[in-house]
Each structure stands twice: as C-alpha cells, then as structure tokens.
Amino acid sequence: VLGDTTLPEAAMTAGSSTTMAVGSAVQAAADNLKRRVGELAGGAAPPPDEWPELLRRGGLDRIAAEGTWGPGPKASPTGEDPDWAMYTFGAIFAEVVLDEELPIPRLRRCLGVYSAGRIINPRTARSQMTGGMVWGIGQALLEESPMDHRLGRYLSKNLAGCLVPANADVPALEAHFVDEYDDHASAIGARGIGELGAVGVGAAVANAVYHATGVRLRALPIRVESLLT
Structure with a gap:
C-alpha cells in the first residue's frame, strides 16, 4: 500500500x-x-x-x-541503459462478428500474450492485463470525446455521455505470459506491465473488422457509419 x-x-x-x-x-x-x-x-x-x-x-x-x-x-x-532494451511486449488477437445488414461490430474473443520478465504475482498480473483489455475494448468500440474544432472544446460537459464497456460488451478474455527471467531489467528479473494490456487491443479489433468487411478504418472508436460509407 x-x-x-x-x-x-x-x-x-x-x-x-x-x-x-x-x-x-x-x-x-x-x-x-x-x-x-x-x-x-x-x-x-x-x-x-x-x-x-x-x-x-x-x-x-x-x-x-x-x-x-x-x-x-x-x-x-x-533509467534507460544504452546496453539493454528493457521494454515489455505483447501480442493481441481479437475475433469480431458483424451483422451483414447493419454492421455493428461485436467482439467475440480476445487473447493477449505478454513478455514482461518474471511475473511476481500471476493473479494480480493477469487481472491487470484483462482489465487493460477491457480498457482497450472501450477505446476500440465505445469511448469517444467529440470536440468542437472551431472552439477547441469538448462537446460533453461531463462524463455521463461517455460509454464504457459493460459485462455484455466484454467477451471471453485470456491473458498469458511468456515464462522468462530478465536479469538486466531488475534484480528480481521482472519488468513493468502497467498499461500493457490496453496497448494493441484497438489495432487488433480494427484488423479483425478489416478482415471481416474489407474496410480499413484508421480512427477509433469504430462506428457503424464508418463501415457504411
């Protein structure tokens, strides 16, 4: 604490x-x-x-x-050492399903595999990663901050209109770690994980949508109107 x-x-x-x-x-x-x-x-x-x-x-x-x-x-x-790169890495795999008439993207499955050195507490580390995946799901499909570009102000006065993932929006999530020990990163062989779970989720979902529809989107969140145009 x-x-x-x-x-x-x-x-x-x-x-x-x-x-x-x-x-x-x-x-x-x-x-x-x-x-x-x-x-x-x-x-x-x-x-x-x-x-x-x-x-x-x-x-x-x-x-x-x-x-x-x-x-x-x-x-x-x-803390950056010129002799060693001590970054963490992850790979995200996402599976989406879309209705043919109204292409609303739904995430069906998400899998993350992470390289973060020695995992000190597997339970809390896995919880951190799955929580980050949920964060990334929100970024990919729901959360948006529309702005008035003339005034440079957000259109919402508060967070009440910001959609975040609910249980129904979160599919089967899996988080796994590469079994390794990084003695260059720290004395205990661990590297940081932090927000790693959220990184890559948006790109994985967008790539899955592209695979399903052939439409390449480069802005988040992914909206139905973007897929219809």
Whole structure:
C-alpha cells in the first residue's frame, strides 16, 4: 500500500516500475539481512525458524538490514541503459462478428500474450492485463470525446455521455505470459506491465473488422457509419 501516512516514505507509482524497483530493493534488503544472520551464526544463515533462538543467544531482540537498487552505471536519469532494451511486449488477437445488414461490430474473443520478465504475482498480473483489455475494448468500440474544432472544446460537459464497456460488451478474455527471467531489467528479473494490456487491443479489433468487411478504418472508436460509407 503506497500513499498512507502511517507507512514510511516510498517511491512513487509511475512508469510501470513499482514492482521491479521496490521489489529489487526489498530483495537486496532481504539478502543483506540473511548475510547478517549468517555472520551471527558463524557461517551460512540457518533456516528462518531458527533465527529467534540465534538472536536470543546473541543477546539481540531484533535484527535489521537495508537494501537499495538502481539501474546500471551507464543508465540515464530516466533509467534507460544504452546496453539493454528493457521494454515489455505483447501480442493481441481479437475475433469480431458483424451483422451483414447493419454492421455493428461485436467482439467475440480476445487473447493477449505478454513478455514482461518474471511475473511476481500471476493473479494480480493477469487481472491487470484483462482489465487493460477491457480498457482497450472501450477505446476500440465505445469511448469517444467529440470536440468542437472551431472552439477547441469538448462537446460533453461531463462524463455521463461517455460509454464504457459493460459485462455484455466484454467477451471471453485470456491473458498469458511468456515464462522468462530478465536479469538486466531488475534484480528480481521482472519488468513493468502497467498499461500493457490496453496497448494493441484497438489495432487488433480494427484488423479483425478489416478482415471481416474489407474496410480499413484508421480512427477509433469504430462506428457503424464508418463501415457504411
């Protein structure tokens, strides 16, 4: 939990880097703690369930260690390393169905496969990706912000008229990850995922519509009138 004043200061959540950055620092702290315990034991650290007795014999109530992590020495202030590309990647596959008379596009199935390094928590990562897919579905088929180009203002005064996907608009979704470990990206082998689930959904849906109708659209959301002209 970040942003709670009862907790110590922490890095901000930005740039799809929280897990890889904070997790790497926590890993470093844990390694340093294990090393200190090993020094108390006079060798390798014993199993964790033996630590309380080891501390008691050493006259200690507790033991603490710190750890830090940062990008490589050649990295820029934004964390980009000239020797390695540490981006995440994904491939989206979409299946749509359209009525022959009134070509309203309906998404039937969406599958995403992602390369994001080591996945620390598969359940939350998969939830993040499927949520991003729903976001992308809204961008592809529903959400729009019409503007008055003479005045440069949005025509809607609030978000009440902005359509977002409901359960009926969301088909079968699948999210899978490439099993990999990226030791160049972070100490825990993870890369960021962030908004990756939404990237590519609009293009995949538009390509599926093109495959079904032969009409190439280059603007979102995909509208019936665009397919009829």
